[in-house]
Amino acid sequence: MVRKIFLLVFLSILWMNLSAADEAGYALLDKYILSFKQMAEEGTGGIEKVENALEGMMAEAKKDKAQGLIDPVFFNRYRRLLMITKLAIIEDPEGILSPLIEREISEFIEDITGEKLNMGGKGGIGAMAGALAEEVINLHMYLDNKKNREKLMEELKKKITKEKK
Numbered sequence: 001m002v003r004k005i006f007l008l009v010f011l012s013i014l015w016m017n018l019s020a021a022d023e024a025g026y027a028l029l030d031k032y033i034l035s036f037k038q039m040a041e042e043g044t045g046g047i048e049k050v051e052n053a054l055e056g057m058m059a060e061a062k063k064d065k066a067q068g069l070i071d072p073v074f075f076n077r078y079r080r081l082l083m084i085t086k087l088a089i090i091e092d093p094e095g096i097l098s099p100l101i102e103r104e105i106s107e108f109i110e111d112i113t114g115e116k117l118n119m120g121g122k123g124g125i126g127a128m129a130g131a132l133a134e135e136v137i138n139l140h141m142y143l144d145n146k147k148n149r150e151k152l153m154e155e156l157k158k159k160i161t162k163e164k165k
Helices: 002-042 045-064 072-088 096-113 124-144 146-165
Strands: none
Touching: 002 045, 002 072, 045 072, 045 146, 072 096, 072 124, 096 124, 124 146
16 A cells, blocks of 8 residues: 555656656747747847847756756757847848858758758748747647657667567
């Protein structure tokens, strides 16, 4: 009886930690979306406000990672989302950073959409916005499917070990 109670308590704690981890990731994604939605609706954007929002989101992501609330995969992909957003708003009138910015944004778009982008051509902003939205969805799906991924990984391991024998 004591074992069953202990097991139930342990599983409950584990479930709460898994839920907390998922909640932290979802909260970061919501903050990203809602920050830009609010700025757009209120017309209160601007480089300084966006940079402050991005820095706040990054600080929160670092804290969540340190506490084990988000995993390294989510953290790195979320950090890249913030990095691309920040690169998109950097003022570079002399074009010093242009090659770096264009390369990083182009690689991001290609990684997410599979399409190469000529940054000098039309549609660059739309393609970037679409890729950012797609990555938010991808991260959301990543969180939604973490439990399924673990099950699939176990099944894959079983298949591999069966074939070796």
